[in-house]
Amino acid sequence: MLEKLLNSDPQVNIDRYYLHARILRTNRAQRFAAHCFKYPSPLSSSVVKKMKFSNRLCPDREGAVEGLPLQLIIMVAVAAIVLVIVLGWLAPWQNKVDLDQLTVSPMTLDNNDQSVIVITAWDTKSNHLEGVVIEISGANVGTQVLTTGSDGTASFTVTPSIPNGTTGNINIVGKFTGTVYTEKTAFVVVS
Numbered sequence: 001m002l003e004k005l006l007n008s009d010p011q012v013n014i015d016r017y018y019l020h021a022r023i024l025r026t027n028r029a030q031r032f033a034a035h036c037f038k039y040p041s042p043l044s045s046s047v048v049k050k051m052k053f054s055n056r057l058c059p060d061r062e063g064a065v066e067g068l069p070l071q072l073i074i075m076v077a078v079a080a081i082v083l084v085i086v087l088g089w090l091a092p093w094q095n096k097v098d099l100d101q102l103t104v105s106p107m108t109l110d111n112n113d114q115s116v117i118v119i120t121a122w123d124t125k126s127n128h129l130e131g132v133v134i135e136i137s138g139a140n141v142g143t144q145v146l147t148t149g150s151d152g153t154a155s156f157t158v159t160p161s162i163p164n165g166t167t168g169n170i171n172i173v174g175k176f177t178g179t180v181y182t183e184k185t186a187f188v189v190v191s
Contacts, residue, residue: 115158132147132174170188
């Protein structure tokens with residue numbers, strides 16, 4: 001049928017087939033109409049108007065709808081590659097550790113006696129944790145700040161002073177940024 005239409009009068013065939021394509025809306029009819037419009041011929045004004053309408057709907061006649069699935073596949077593949085790269089950059093978070101707990105030695109101190117408080121920081125894998133900022137305050141020892149060393153410990157020399165016959169606390173705060181920012185607290189009782 002297509003060859004019969006191509007061999008007869010081009011003006012009549014283009015008008016007739018374009019209308020037929022418009023009614024059927026099939027890919028075959030649209031491709032044939034697009035094929036016919038590639039080759040210039042003296043067209044009536046109604047066909048020119050139809051061509052302008054057709055150009056607005058599908059300016060890229062070569063790709064049209066047939067290229068859409070290929071573009072989607074390419075976009076999905078590129079998105080997957082980008083996702084893998086970004087997750088690869090974030091992979092080191094798996095090796096990071098967080099502050100799990102602080103242990104304090106000794107747990108009690110006598111009033112007005114100079115003592116050494118040793119604070120040990122532990123990570124979530126039960127290893128000593130280096131780089132924890134330890135801050136102590138209370139019981140008139142002022143505010144002191146140290147960072148734990150490679151052995152995970154920080155040592156403070158303090159002389160607590162509280163009124164006689166009372167009990168006080170030396171408050172200890174450990175701050176560490178691993179995967180997330182973490183604060184842990186502990187205290188030493190002064191009597």
